[in-house]
Amino acid sequence: MLKLVAATGVAGLAGCSGNGSGGSEDAEPDVQGTYVSASSVDAQSLNWLTIADSTSGSYVTATLDGTWAITPDREIFPLWADYSTDDGRVYEIELREGLEWGAGYGEMTAEDWVYMIETVFQAEDNWSGYPNADDWFRTNPDSGQREPIPVEQTGTRTFEISLFEVDPSFPFKPILWRQQCIPKGILEKYAEDRDTEGLQQDEELNTLAYTGNLGPYTYENWERSASYTVTRNDDYYLRDVADVPDRFREAPYFDQEIIRVISEESTRLGALESGEVDSAGIPPDKATRFENLPNVDVNVTPQPYARVLIYNMRANGWEPFRSKAVRRALAFAVDKESVVENILRGYGQVAQTMQPKWSEWYDDSRVEAFGVGDRYGPEATRSRLESALSGTEYAYDGDRLVDGSGDGVTLTIYYDSGQPTEGTIAEFVAQEFSENAGIEVQPEAVSSSTFQSNYVRTSAPEGSEPEWTAGIFNGGPRDVATSAEPWDMCINLQFNTYPFTPASSKGFFERRGGINFYGYYPEEDIGELYERASSTTDDARRRELFGEAFGLISEEQPFGFLAMPSSVSGYAEDVRGYDEEFNTGWDSQTWYFA
Amino acid sequence: MSMRWYVVRRVLWAVVATFLILSITWGLLAITPNPAAEQMQFQAAASGGSAEAAEEAFEARRGLDRSPWVRYREYMLNMATLNWGWSQSRSQPVTDAIANAVPYTAIYSVPTTILSILVGLSIGLYSATHQYTRTDYAATFFAFFGYAIPNFWFGIILLLVFGVQLGWFPVVFDSDAPFLSLAMGRQLVLPVVVLVTGTIAGIMRYSRAEALEYVEAEFVKTAKAKGADGYRILTRHILRPAAVPLMTILVGDILGIFLAASYLVEVVFGIPGLGQLSYNAILAQDTSLVLGTTLIFTFVSVIGNLVQDVAYTVLDPRIDYGDR
Numbered sequence: 001m002l003k004l005v006a007a008t009g010v011a012g013l014a015g016c017s018g019n020g021s022g023g024s025e026d027a028e029p030d031v032q033g034t035y036v037s038a039s040s041v042d043a044q045s046l047n048w049l050t051i052a053d054s055t056s057g058s059y060v061t062a063t064l065d066g067t068w069a070i071t072p073d074r075e076i077f078p079l080w081a082d083y084s085t086d087d088g089r090v091y092e093i094e095l096r097e098g099l100e101w102g103a104g105y106g107e108m109t110a111e112d113w114v115y116m117i118e119t120v121f122q123a124e125d126n127w128s129g130y131p132n133a134d135d136w137f138r139t140n141p142d143s144g145q146r147e148p149i150p151v152e153q154t155g156t157r158t159f160e161i162s163l164f165e166v167d168p169s170f171p172f173k174p175i176l177w178r179q180q181c182i183p184k185g186i187l188e189k190y191a192e193d194r195d196t197e198g199l200q201q202d203e204e205l206n207t208l209a210y211t212g213n214l215g216p217y218t219y220e221n222w223e224r225s226a227s228y229t230v231t232r233n234d235d236y237y238l239r240d241v242a243d244v245p246d247r248f249r250e251a252p253y254f255d256q257e258i259i260r261v262i263s264e265e266s267t268r269l270g271a272l273e274s275g276e277v278d279s280a281g282i283p284p285d286k287a288t289r290f291e292n293l294p295n296v297d298v299n300v301t302p303q304p305y306a307r308v309l310i311y312n313m314r315a316n317g318w319e320p321f322r323s324k325a326v327r328r329a330l331a332f333a334v335d336k337e338s339v340v341e342n343i344l345r346g347y348g349q350v351a352q353t354m355q356p357k358w359s360e361w362y363d364d365s366r367v368e369a370f371g372v373g374d375r376y377g378p379e380a381t382r383s384r385l386e387s388a389l390s391g392t393e394y395a396y397d398g399d400r401l402v403d404g405s406g407d408g409v410t411l412t413i414y415y416d417s418g419q420p421t422e423g424t425i426a427e428f429v430a431q432e433f434s435e436n437a438g439i440e441v442q443p444e445a446v447s448s449s450t451f452q453s454n455y456v457r458t459s460a461p462e463g464s465e466p467e468w469t470a471g472i473f474n475g476g477p478r479d480v481a482t483s484a485e486p487w488d489m490c491i492n493l494q495f496n497t498y499p500f501t502p503a504s505s506k507g508f509f510e511r512r513g514g515i516n517f518y519g520y521y522p523e524e525d526i527g528e529l530y531e532r533a534s535s536t537t538d539d540a541r542r543r544e545l546f547g548e549a550f551g552l553i554s555e556e557q558p559f560g561f562l563a564m565p566s567s568v569s570g571y572a573e574d575v576r577g578y579d580e581e582f583n584t585g586w587d588s589q590t591w592y593f594a
Numbered sequence: 595m596s597m598r599w600y601v602v603r604r605v606l607w608a609v610v611a612t613f614l615i616l617s618i619t620w621g622l623l624a625i626t627p628n629p630a631a632e633q634m635q636f637q638a639a640a641s642g643g644s645a646e647a648a649e650e651a652f653e654a655r656r657g658l659d660r661s662p663w664v665r666y667r668e669y670m671l672n673m674a675t676l677n678w679g680w681s682q683s684r685s686q687p688v689t690d691a692i693a694n695a696v697p698y699t700a701i702y703s704v705p706t707t708i709l710s711i712l713v714g715l716s717i718g719l720y721s722a723t724h725q726y727t728r729t730d731y732a733a734t735f736f737a738f739f740g741y742a743i744p745n746f747w748f749g750i751i752l753l754l755v756f757g758v759q760l761g762w763f764p765v766v767f768d769s770d771a772p773f774l775s776l777a778m779g780r781q782l783v784l785p786v787v788v789l790v791t792g793t794i795a796g797i798m799r800y801s802r803a804e805a806l807e808y809v810e811a812e813f814v815k816t817a818k819a820k821g822a823d824g825y826r827i828l829t830r831h832i833l834r835p836a837a838v839p840l841m842t843i844l845v846g847d848i849l850g851i852f853l854a855a856s857y858l859v860e861v862v863f864g865i866p867g868l869g870q871l872s873y874n875a876i877l878a879q880d881t882s883l884v885l886g887t888t889l890i891f892t893f894v895s896v897i898g899n900l901v902q903d904v905a906y907t908v909l910d911p912r913i914d915y916g917d918r
Contacts, residue, residue, distance in 0.1 A: 038766075044878070045685035050655055052634055126647075129655030134638065134647035196654060197680070206685055224684045224694060225866035225874070226769035260766055262864045266750045270758040271765045449629035452636060471645050472635065495640060504641050515639040 028250045029576070029592035031232065035254040038268045038280040042225050042261040047205040048180055049120065052131040059222075062230045062257060063208050063215040065238070066178035067093070068171070070500055072581040074360060076171055079238065080108070080214065083176075088168040088537040093176075095157040099237055102212035103204055105183035110159040114151055115184045119191040122148035127194035135175040140164045166535045168542065172500045183210055213237045216252040216589035228259040238589075253592035269570075272296060278572040284345040284421075287568045296570045302358060302582045303567045305494040306351045309334070309413075309429060309560030314458065314478040314519035316486035318411055322478075324523055325388035327557040331370035332381040333436040334429055339563050343424050347568050351561040353554035354508070358582070359499040361543060366551025371562075378436040385437055401438040410440040411488035414455065417445035419492070425562070426491050441489070451492060454484045456517045470512040478519030497564075499582065502546050503534040509558060520558045597914065601904065608896040613670075615892050616885055620669055624662055628652075628879050656682060669885060679882035683875060688886040691871060699867035701773060702782055702859070706789040707847055713790065714797030715840075719828055721798070722805035737798045740791030749788045749862035756784060767864040785863045789856055800843060804836040838910045842902055 043056035048064075051057065065079040076083070080099055085091045099108040120128050121136045140147045141164055150162045163170065171177065182205070190199040204210050208219035214237065217230035232255050238248050260277060262268040272280040275295055282290055282298065291298045311321035320326045336350040352369050355362045369375055386396055393404030401409045413429060415422040423445065430441035446455070459475035459482075460466040466476025475481035498504040507513030509520070510527040526549055533545035554561070571578065577591030578584050631652045638648035653659045672679050678688035717737070721730040757765040764781050771777040808814060809832065817831050857869035868887065875883035907913045 042874075044683050047685060050685075052630075052652075126651050126654050129651050129653070131634065131648065131651050131655075133651055134643045137647075196657070200655070200682075200685070201680055223769050223866065224686065224691065225870055226767070226864075260864070261866075262766065263870075264746075264750070264862045264864070267753060267765060267862060267864055270754055274758050274761065274765050276764065276766045449627065449632060452629070452632040453627055456636065471639060473639050473645060498641075507639065507642050514642070514645060515636075 028246065029253050029594075031250060031253050031255060033254055033593045034256040034258060035279075035575075035591070035593075036258045036260060036277045038262050038271055038277040039259050040261075040263055040265070040268065040281075043222075043228065045200075045206065046208050046219070046222065047200060047202070049128055049130055049182070049205070050200050059228055059259070060180065060208070061178065061215075062217045063211040063219055063233075064180045065215050066180050067176055068178070069586045070172060070177060070583065071586055072579075072583050074172075074500060077586070079178075080181075083171050088166045088170075089163050091161045091163070091170060092154065093159055093161065096237065096241065097157070098240065099214060100212040100235075101183045101210050101214070102218075103183075103209045105185045105210055105212075108181065108183075108214070109156050110153045111156075112181055112184045114153045114159050115191075116182055116187060117151045118148075120187060122151075123191075123194070125194075127196055128190075128199050129196060132175070135173075138164050166537065168537050168539075169501045169503060169534065173504070186210060217257060220256070225261055227261065229256060230258075231256050236589075247587075247590040252589040272570050272572075275572060278575055280570055282568045282570045284347040284565070284568055287345065287347060290570050295573050297573050297575070299569050299571060299578055299580060299584075300347055300566045301569070301580055301584050302349065302356060303565060304356060304497045304499050304582065306354065306356075306497050306564050307339075307425070307491070307494050307562045308351070309562055310490050310493065310518050311520075311559065312487050312489065312518055313521075314482045315480070316482040317519070318488045320389060320392065320394060321488075322519075322521070323388055324556055326385065327560075328370070328555075329381055329384035329388045330433075330437060331557050331560055332376055332384060334371050334432045334560060334562065335376055336371040336562055339425060339428065343421060343428060344563060344565050348563045348565040351564045353550045353561060354495070354497050354505050355502060355546075355550045356497060356499055356564050356582075359497070359502070361499070361502045361546040361550060363543075363547030363551055366547050367554045368551070370554075370557070371560075376436075381436040382438065396438060399438045400440075408440055409438075410442060412442050412444050412486075414444050414446050414451060414487055414490040414492060416448050416451070416492040418447065422492055429489075429491065446492075448492065451490070455487050455490070456483065458483045458517050458519075468512060470516070471514045473515055473517040474513060478521070483517070491562075494565075502550075503530055506530040509553060518559075522556060522558070524552050524556065526552055526556075597907070601900070604900045604903075605897075608893070608900065611896055612889065612892050616670070616673060616888060617666075619885060619888050620666060620881065623879055623881050623884060624665070626879065630878065669881065672882075673885060673889060678886045681875070681880055681883040681886075683878035683880040683883065688882045691883055692868070692886055692890065695866060695868045695871040697773065698769065698865050699860075699869065701778065702785045702789065702865065702867070705782065705786050706793070709786065710790045710793045710797060711844060711847065714794045715801050717794070718798040718801030719805050719833065719836075721802045722809055722832070723824060723828060725806065725809070733798065736791075737795035740793075741795035743791070744858075745788055745792050745856065746858040746862050748791070749784065749859055752784045752788065753862065767866075769866055781863075785859050785865065788859055797843070801836065801840055804839050805832050808832045808835055838906065841905050841909055 039055060041055050043051070043059045044053055045051045045056055046060055048057065048060045067081045068079050068083075069077045071077050078096075081093050081095045083091050083093050093110075093113070095108060095110060095113075100106070101108055117136060121130055121133055123133075126133045137146045137148055139145065147164075149164070151159060152162070153159045186202065186204055187199075190202070199205070211218055213233065213235035216233055216236050216238075218233045220229040220231045222228045232252055236251065238244060238251060241248075260271075262271060265283070268277075268280050269282065269286060269290075271277045272282075272290070273293060273296065287298055290296050311327065312318065313321045340346065340348045340350055349357060350372060353362070353367050374380075382396065385401070389395065394401060394409065396402070397406065403409055411433075413426050415426040423443065426443040430443050433439045433441045457472050457475075459472070460469075460480045464480070466480050469476050469481070495505070495508065506527055507515040509522055509530075510516065511521050513527075529545055529549040529552070533542050533549065536542050536545070574594045575591060576594050577588070631649060634648045634652055635645035639645045650659075657665070669679070680686075681688050681691045684691050717733045721733050724730055753763075753765060756762045763784055767781055768777070771781065814827060814831050817827050822831070857873050859865070860867045860869040872884070872887035872891070875887060
């Protein structure tokens, strides 16, 4: 998931300040200028085996392409390698010819890959601490155990991955998408002795000395907390490849790329305005100002993260949330268009299910809409809520919803204390619930780390053994396992909807899903639909099944889906190459100055 | 003899105090749950993976899979032998991280300290001899304005006005500019202005108060009667006795001349100095780096206190610690 963001590339972050004089109608632009982008945080390390943050990932991706990229049309674009499969279970990966390591490690071969996977990724005790090691293990249906995925070298430049079960979306998952590699010559120094420290502190790994011709740029300099500089790689392998679009012919088109670390937002935006950086992210409330500046172009791209209103259905939440009818009624209470237009300033889209509208898995005919148009309002909410709660102690006393003892119902909603936009959304939800459903809601600010430990982690009480447990977030059945602190609703978590690999969100909608900290028990077997969809190789059938799954999700309303905020970036007006689609940075090495 | 013994005892105490502070720092870091680890576990679970595996990987990377006693011993030994270890959050040795950051802090803290002492002293002394005049009020107002205004807000405003609107100064701090060049000087004007206005008030008011004690003194009146002009009275007759208590605040400042790091100013202006280094290290719970920076600051403070006390006795022979 971190790679999802990292793959937008270094060029996807900031704007430029070069003086362009090349012809704009040429097939290939001129190589010129230094592209300067602004980042709010610095990377932690260039040794990608040890990192798990997206900034570090983007620094590395500038010098190492990885296996393949995914285009916005959801197609695999081979970079270092291509894959082939007959049955969607066994994948053969073939590396290109002519991929050369730097620092004297020779040609990149399948041996490097297999060695890396077997001794580092799949090492029994994960001695290196590789963050994504778990991706390389799957449950073997024969033994019921989690085992390393068998990988075998089948030629100098080919190797085979044999999954235990069919998985047609395997190439789209971060396990191989944009996956990088390290020469066997470096790894063998540490693998034998399981030398974690040695691996972390290896100089060649920390200075990207081994990147050879494998990426558009080569490492030049990294001044911690200040700037990261890479220079154009004259030997970039992709220029010699026949079957790529013309715009890759002389890529990259910048002499140098520099990432400047500027942690203060006002300074970052000031630098964009004064032309000292070529691109920076812009918060939605400042976007209008930048749209009016002549030297800055504002680009809005959709993001896969959904802002959702989570209902706590565990014993320490509000019990009526467990009823599907109640959740559906409440979905009429919040005006989603208002959230998008007024809070996100129009930079976002309404969310109705666990997929964005532009995704190929979103089936308009199946997804139910709530909170928009005539599917919103006080009468609509109250009438449905009243009938949903008809058999319970809850009833309407005038405008207010009261419980069995006549007290008005008051719920809490938690938001991240460090995010003012979330605070606004929480207050808006509180206001809507009060007006449209007669429920008083109390917004509460909480820091994200406190929230994580006291509200998201659930477990059964000390000493008791729950019937089953699904990890630290889903500690057991919802009547038994709860979080340390009670809560009713929260708005501070955004979930990735995985438009490229929708099966990854299965855990949210299963009773025993590892991430199901809110205690949702689905009425329909949504998990089974996910599994059938992930195991069929027939694309049309898969689309149908996922369409049905996301339609069911919108029907059951496990969360209140609110909005999918867009990402707003500002670029200097002479930068070319980006577009308004999701994952627009996938070919950032072809961006140029006009 | 007893004075020397006093100094020795103080230095030994400095070592003990540093050790205690480092141990407490280490302890606090060890018991604090790491938000990055929590975040990783959550992300792993949210994408259908295993939170436990993510946690184990994190601990393996950080060396947290060993017992606390083993880790504590290793850190303390490393501190003592000046082998400060590897910074996880910057992937470089701690000594390199600190060595890279100190020059960037020094280039703004040296001018700040010198300017605030000189300007603060001058204004303070001038105010003392011209008490209750308009200049005195203006100086007091200016000093307290600088003191009351939040540094980071003032910095942002200056940057927006002089950097973005007027374009007189660069907005982005260019760390490649050579240290003693005009370009570097230009990008330091705003940070130094912000910091000096913030620290002048204390020195100014203190020196004014100390000088006032002597303005009406007998020996000053004698000097005036003998025909000494204002400037001579100020520097040769008032400044000397006033300097003694003033030293108590100034020596500490001067010792920390290279390390008067201001995190807020560094964040606003993007200066990769010691302030940002230590703060980011704490946020990332990068134990080696936190201990390294804590050691420096602690050491400077403790020794600074000692030097201040000793300077006091040197300047005023009536004071002696020998019998303590």
